Amino acid sequence: MNCFTTKYMKTRILQLFTLVCGVSIALLSCKKLDLTPTNDLTADKVYTSAGGYKQALAKVYGAFALTGNASVGQPDIPAEIIKDEGNSDFLRLYWNLQELTTDEAVWSWQNDAGVQGLHELSWSSTNSIINGLYYRSFFQITLCNDFINQSSDDNLSKRGISESDATEVRKFRAEARFIRAYQYAVLMDIYGNPPLVTEQTEIGGKDLPKQIQRKDLFAYVESELKAIENELPAAKTNEYGRADRAAAWALLSRIYLNAQVYTGTERYTDAITYCNKITSAGYTLHNNYRELTIADNHLNKDEFIFTINYDGTSTQNYGGTTYLMHGPAGVPAEVSGSSGNWGGLRITQQFVNLFADKSGATDSRAQFYMSGQNMDVNDLYTSTDGYSSTKYRNKTRAGGPAPHQDVAKDFSDIDFPLFRLGETYLTYAEAVLRGGTGGSLTTALDYVNRLRTRAYNGSIAGNIPSSALTTDFILDERGRELWYEASRRTDLIRYNKFTTAAYLWAWKGGVKNGTAVNAKYALYPLPPTDLTANPNLRQNTGY
Known part of the structure; x- marks a missing residue:
C-alpha cells in the first residue's frame, strides 16, 4: 500500500x-549539540x-x-x-x-x-x-x-x-x-x-x-x-x-x-x-x-x-487516522472496520445542520452515525450528545478488510490527504469571488458543481446556480467537502467567525449556545x- x-x-x-x-x-x-551517534x-x-x-x-x-x-x-x-x-x-x-x-x-x-x-x-x-x-x-x-x-x-x-x-x-x-x-x-x-x-x-x-x-x-x-x-x-x-x-x-x-x-x-x-x-x-x-x-x-x-501514509502493520500508533477511525463515539466495530470505538469524538448540531439531509442518502458527504446519539450537544462531555462520524472506515471500497490489517484491528490503514483536488477547486472559487484575477466565475461555478455532482452520486440535483455562489456558500461548502480534514479553524478565522459572535456553535466559549471569545484565541x-x-x-x- x-x-x-x-x-x-x-x-x-x-x-x-x-x-x-x-x-x-x-x-x-x-x-x-553533541551529535555523535551511540x-x-x-x-x-x-x-x-x-x-x-x-x-x-x-x-x-x-x-x-x-x-x-x-x-x-x-x-x-x-x-x-x-x-x-x-x-x-x-x-x-x-x-x-x-x-x-x-x-x-x-x-x-x-x-x-x-x-x-x-x-x-x-x-x-x-x-x-x-x-x-x-x-x-x-x-x-x-x-x-x-x-x-x-x-x-x-x-x-x-x-x-x-x-x-x-x-x-x-x-x-x-x-x-x-x-x-x-x-x-x-x-x-x-x-x-x-x-x-x-x-x-x-x-x-x-x-x-x-x-x-x-x-x-x-x-x-x-x-x-x-x-x-x-x-x-x-x-x-x-x-x-x-x-x-x-x-x-x-x-x-x-x-x-x-x-x-x-x-x-x-x-x-x-x-x-x-x-x-x-x-x-x-x-x-x-x-x-x-x-x-x-x-x-x-x-x-x-x-x-x-x-x-498510514499502515496497519508498519505505522502502528494511536494517533493519525487510527484516532479518526476509533475516536467517534458509538460507532460499531463492523462499521468502522476496527476493534471498536473510544466513545470520544462527536459533532455539534450546528455543523450537522449544514446538511439538509443528515442521512447521507442525498449528499454522500453526510457520513454521520446517529443511532443512540442525540443530535444536540447538551452536555459537552457526554459521549451520546452529538452525532458521530463514519468518514474514516478501515475497509476497502469492496467492503473487505484493510490491505495491511493488524490481527487485533487496532490500527488504521487509511492514508490522510493533506492536499487533494477538492480543496483546490474550492480555493479557486473563493479566490475568484474575493476579487482575484486569472480565473472566472464560470469556471468557479463549474468546479463547485463538479464537487456537488460527485457528492450527489452523479446527479445534478445538488448543483447550484451562479446566483447562489457566494463566499458564505463557499465556507459552508468547504465544511461539507473538507470536514474532519484539519482545515476548519483556519477557514473560520479567514471568515472572521472563529472568535467573534458572527457564528456560534454549541459550547463555543464554554456556553451551551455559544458566545464570542477573546480575539487572542485566533493564535495559540x-x-x-x-x-x-x-x-x-x-x-x-x-x-
Missing part, C-alpha cells in the same frame, strides 16, 4: 540515522549513495506518521502527551487544534491531557496539546535541516557521490525543503511568530534562534516553495506519499488564500495562479467521495496530491519552556 513510508520504515527508521538525537525545539542551548550507523556509512540518502529521507517523511518518546529523540514533548504515544503523532495534535476548537468536533474525555479548554476556547499557555504540536513540528523541521545539510553539494562532493546519484539526491533535498516549508506553514498558521531554525542556524553561530514575525515567515515559506518548485519531480511523477511540484503548488495556493490573515495583504490572484497549475497537471476528482477516507484510498492517485501561545530558555522570544498577545 504505502510504498515509501511503510514496510521497511517501521523497523529501519529509528536505526537509519540518529545524528539528530534530540531537540529543544528552539535549540534551548546556545552550545552545539551506534555505529554513522553519516559516513549512511550517505554513500542515492539509496542511502533515500533511506535517510524516509526518516524525514516518517516523522509525520510515527510516534516516539524521550528515548527516541523528542525530549520536549510534554510528559502527559508521552504517556500515550498516540497523542504525540503530528496529525492527531494538528487535527485536534484545527477541529476540536470548532463546530466540527468535541471530545468526551475531559481528563485527557490538553483536551479541557480546547472546544471552549479557553486554553492556557501550558496546554499539552498546544505545546505538543509546536515541539512535534520542530522535531520534523530539525530532521529536515539535518538532511538538507547532509545533502549539500559540498557534502555530496566530499563523499564522492556520482553525478547521477547527486542529481537524484538534490531532488530528495528539495523534498526535505518542502516538508520543512509545510511545517513552517503550520507554525505560521497556528502560532504566528515562532523562532526560525534553518540548516544555517543549525550549523551556524552560538546565538539562540531569533523569533520571526508572521508576515516574514510567510515570505520565507513562499520563497522556499518557489525556490524548489523546479527541483521537485514534476506533478504526478513521484512515488505515492512523496512531494512533487503539485504539492508545492497546493501549499502555495493555501497560504495565498489566507495571506490577508497572515500578512495583512490579500493574495487571491496568486492563489488562482497556483490552483491553475494544479488543475492543468492532470488531476481529476475521484468518482466516489466515500472512497477518499477508507483503507485502500492509496488508489486515489487521480485526486490526491500529497498524503500522510508559544510554550513557556521556550520563552524561559530563549530570551529572543516574546509570547503572543494576551497570554
Whole structure:
C-alpha cells in the first residue's frame, strides 16, 4: 500500500540515522549539540549513495506518521502527551487544534491531557496539546535541516557521490525543503511568530534562534516553495506519499488564500495562479467521495496530491487516522472496520445542520452515525450528545478488510490527504469571488458543481446556480467537502467567525449556545519552556 513510508520504515527508521538525537525545539542551548551517534550507523556509512540518502529521507517523511518518546529523540514533548504515544503523532495534535476548537468536533474525555479548554476556547499557555504540536513540528523541521545539510553539494562532493546519484539526491533535498516549508506553514498558521531554525542556524553561530514575525515567515515559506518548485519531480511523477511540484503548488495556493490573515495583504490572484497549475497537471476528482477516507484510498492517485501514509502493520500508533477511525463515539466495530470505538469524538448540531439531509442518502458527504446519539450537544462531555462520524472506515471500497490489517484491528490503514483536488477547486472559487484575477466565475461555478455532482452520486440535483455562489456558500461548502480534514479553524478565522459572535456553535466559549471569545484565541501561545530558555522570544498577545 504505502510504498515509501511503510514496510521497511517501521523497523529501519529509528536505526537509519540518529545524528539528530534530540531537540529543544528552539535549540534551548546556545552550545552545539553533541551529535555523535551511540551506534555505529554513522553519516559516513549512511550517505554513500542515492539509496542511502533515500533511506535517510524516509526518516524525514516518517516523522509525520510515527510516534516516539524521550528515548527516541523528542525530549520536549510534554510528559502527559508521552504517556500515550498516540497523542504525540503530528496529525492527531494538528487535527485536534484545527477541529476540536470548532463546530466540527468535541471530545468526551475531559481528563485527557490538553483536551479541557480546547472546544471552549479557553486554553492556557501550558496546554499539552498546544505545546505538543509546536515541539512535534520542530522535531520534523530539525530532521529536515539535518538532511538538507547532509545533502549539500559540498557534502555530496566530499563523499564522492556520482553525478547521477547527486542529481537524484538534490531532488530528495528539495523534498526535505518542502516538508520543512509545510511545517513552517503550520507554525505560521497556528502560532504566528515562532523562532526560525534553518540548516544555517543549525550549523551556524552560538546565538539562540531569533523569533520571526508572521508576515516574514510567510515570505520565507513562499520563497522556499518557489525556490524548489523546479527541483521537485514534476506533478504526478513521484512515488505515492512523496512531494512533487503539485504539492508545492497546493501549499502555495493555501497560504495565498489566507495571506490577508497572515500578512495583512490579500493574495487571491496568486492563489488562482497556483490552483491553475494544479488543475492543468492532470488531476481529476475521484468518482466516489466515500472512497477518499477508507483503507485502500492509496488508489486515489487521480485526486490526491500529497498524503500522510498510514499502515496497519508498519505505522502502528494511536494517533493519525487510527484516532479518526476509533475516536467517534458509538460507532460499531463492523462499521468502522476496527476493534471498536473510544466513545470520544462527536459533532455539534450546528455543523450537522449544514446538511439538509443528515442521512447521507442525498449528499454522500453526510457520513454521520446517529443511532443512540442525540443530535444536540447538551452536555459537552457526554459521549451520546452529538452525532458521530463514519468518514474514516478501515475497509476497502469492496467492503473487505484493510490491505495491511493488524490481527487485533487496532490500527488504521487509511492514508490522510493533506492536499487533494477538492480543496483546490474550492480555493479557486473563493479566490475568484474575493476579487482575484486569472480565473472566472464560470469556471468557479463549474468546479463547485463538479464537487456537488460527485457528492450527489452523479446527479445534478445538488448543483447550484451562479446566483447562489457566494463566499458564505463557499465556507459552508468547504465544511461539507473538507470536514474532519484539519482545515476548519483556519477557514473560520479567514471568515472572521472563529472568535467573534458572527457564528456560534454549541459550547463555543464554554456556553451551551455559544458566545464570542477573546480575539487572542485566533493564535495559540508559544510554550513557556521556550520563552524561559530563549530570551529572543516574546509570547503572543494576551497570554
